[in-house]
Amino acid sequence: MSTAIVVGAGIGGVTAAVALQRCGWQVTVLERAPELGEVGAGISVWPSAVAVMEELGVKGVEKAAVASRPAGMRRPDGRWVVRAADFGVEIPVMIHRARLHDLITGEFGPGITVRTGYAVETITQDDAGVTINDELSADLVVAADGIRSLVRQSLYPEYAGPQYAGYTAYRGIADVPVDDGGGETWGRGQRFGFARLIDGRIYWYATGNQPAGQGGDHASVSRAFGDWHDPIPAILAGTPPEAVLQNDIHDLPVPLVPFVRGRVVLVGDAAHAMTPNLGRGACSAIEDAGALARHLTGSGPLSTALAAYDAERRPATTKLVKLSRRVGRLGQVEGRVGGAIRDGLLGVGGKLMSLRRRK
Structure with a gap:
């Protein structure tokens, strides 16, 4: 039986574990924290x-009900700039991160072993396999240890790592x-967004331009918005x-490093951490896990499957990293003139798209 070690038990890590389990692999999940959770x-x-999620048998992530009132982009005084319906965009399912994590880990079966409170310090590999801390060995290591991935750093010490986007974010x-x-x-240099979760509560987030490390709290965001x-x-x-x-917002610089080196594969933020402007970070990690399992299902050699995974996922997520960064820069424009031009162009674009869809 093939064996894998997944480093990190966030959304990407636990999804990868479930995906590999469904492929018939024996999986060990290593988590630095004392217990699983998000x-x-x-x-x-x-x-x-x-x-x-549906392919993996994860239940409970169903399509949310249609919003009772229009959604889209507004100005601080409430005037609409553009409505989501004008662009015909899909509305994602909104769910609490901890709830999604619970739904995924609920699919853990006998093929998955979890070790919490375990810190990865060294990783070595050869043609026979990969070894963690000179103690645990497997055929494959899946690094899902986040934007400041120690595994990525050990594989690519020359890579610059996370870069500050210029703004901080609040969530609640x-x-x-x-x-x-x-x-x-x-x-102007600030944004506020909110959406209804599938349990009826309201998830909100806000951003503001400021130097890295300045911090902030409920009072800060209340004063601003x-x-x-x-x-x-x-x-x-x-x-x-x-x-x-x-949290201050960071992403990984492009070009992204290869997602595969030998028998080690990167997924999620360890591979392609992006700003949250598209709401695609965790989704991309989930899609990484699905793609990895799909390529590993074939009968070819491991190296071929991993190369195919990298060829599929690195170009796709590179585009998202770049696009998300551009959207963030646009959204955080501070100048009055620049902001007015931005809002005007978005408004005109929405009207044109609406006319095009009607035709």
Whole structure:
């Protein structure tokens, strides 16, 4: 039986474990934290990732109900810039990150062993296999240890690693009645977005330009966005102050490193960490896991399967990293003139797309 070690038990890691288990592999999951689980707030799961979940037998990630009111992009005073319906965009399933993690790990069977509180310090490999900490050996190692991946660093010490995008992000969950389709509101160097989770609560996020390491809290985000259009003030007021998360936004520079080196493969943020502007980070990790399992299912040699995985996933995620970075720069424009031009172009683009769809 083929064996694999998955380093990291975030969304990408546990999905990879389930995918390999379904291929008949024996999997050991190594997690540095003392127990399995996810922190964070909401997460968008796009149709391509939902399809992978369905293939893996993960239940509960179904299509969300249609919003009761229009969604799209607004100005801080509430005026619409463009509505999602104009572009005909799909609305992803919105789910709490911890809930999605629980749904995936609920598929862990006898083919998966979990070791928590385990820190990976060394990794060596040869033609026969890969060894972690001179202790654990397997045919394959899947590195799912995040944007600051120690495995990636050991494989590519010359790679620059994470770079700061120039803005910070706040996230939270509010249990408040909101009859609004959600979407994003773009100001000058600031953005606020919210959406309904499938359990009825409201997931929100906000961004603001500032130097790295400056920090922030519930009071900071309330001062910045408390006078924006309804229901933003109510959402912030309905969020427990201690539950607000703040993180500076980083991504990985392109060109991305190869996702495969020998018997070690990178997935998720370890391979292609991107800014959250497209809401595709976790989805891409899920899709990585599905693609890896699909290529490993064949009868060819391991090296051929891994090369095919890299050839499929690296170009696709490179495009997302670049596009997400560009969207972030556009959304964080500070100047009054630049912001007005941006909003105007988006508004015109939405109208043109709407006319085109009607034709």
